Amino acid sequence: MSDGASAERGGLRKLYATALELGPLLLFFVANGKWGIFIGTGVFIVATAIALPLYRVLERRWPVMPLVGGFFVLVFGGLTIWLQDETFIKLKPTIVNCLFGVILGGGLLLLRRPLLKPIFGSAFRLTDEGWYKLTVRWALFFFVLAAINEVMWRNFPTDTWIASKMFLSFPLTLLFAFFQVPLLKRHWDGDDNPFVGKE
Template structure:
């Protein structure tokens, strides 16, 4: 008899990283060669290809890439249809703003959402989840504000470079800075049925 979890597939972290970074690299290269509108179309296609690959490999798509892809498609379509690059430049503001609102709003309504996103990976105390949620909510809010400052004050090419090579390092550094908090508030995993 097969275990019910045998059909679940896991994705190697490097593969996940490559699939999340891939569309940004496509965006950067296409912008350098053909401009922001071609880059936007290429970004939309690469995002859909990355989602399809995530589904094929793991048979599931995480919430954050799914929401981000939805916003890419909406704002990318507006950019191309109206021939106005302001929309694609506002996309990171919207995504980060949505994540901040969801996390901080969930806390306000006593329904923290971060455990649903990361609960399979980490086991934290209630206080640990609360603090981590506040930190990530504020981080996403800060990233939304940062995007607004950057795209409104630099050239399109500089903004594309920042979006491609600035966001990810900032996010990785921030995530690593949360390790001490997560270590302090680690909780024992609940035993699985039959153990």
């Protein structure tokens, strides 16, 4: 297979993976608008349970972060429906993002290891300095996402909070990832740097 065809297939896989991450949120948003937060949460749970195995087929591996996020969707979504208390599903993004931030930050402070490397080492080949910097940035960004969620669910209506997941947090995550390209380019470990010319 040519390099161009391989790159095209890789691009399509990333597009499909993004759609699988955004799809449950979109269905959550629509279902909440039509039937309310509790039915919307049920739709969110089912959509997430379907999306994760599809992600596994697409990527040929279980994606660590979406898998952890999906687990919390099932737990906190289930509590939301069972106890008829929307606080649980609203707290889920705060807890998950803080968990990721603490794990990544704790890995650097306590273990002296950038824990992003075992997660994304098959996709990126970076120097030790590059992994360290990338891990610090993502750890801090997860705390930013947690703070945004706290502001949105505590100060705005439920519809606005759900919309913020799609139209604020998700786009910010994509934008943040895009702005890491110069770091990936600068600290790539090897001559086959795929980020050359993509700043």
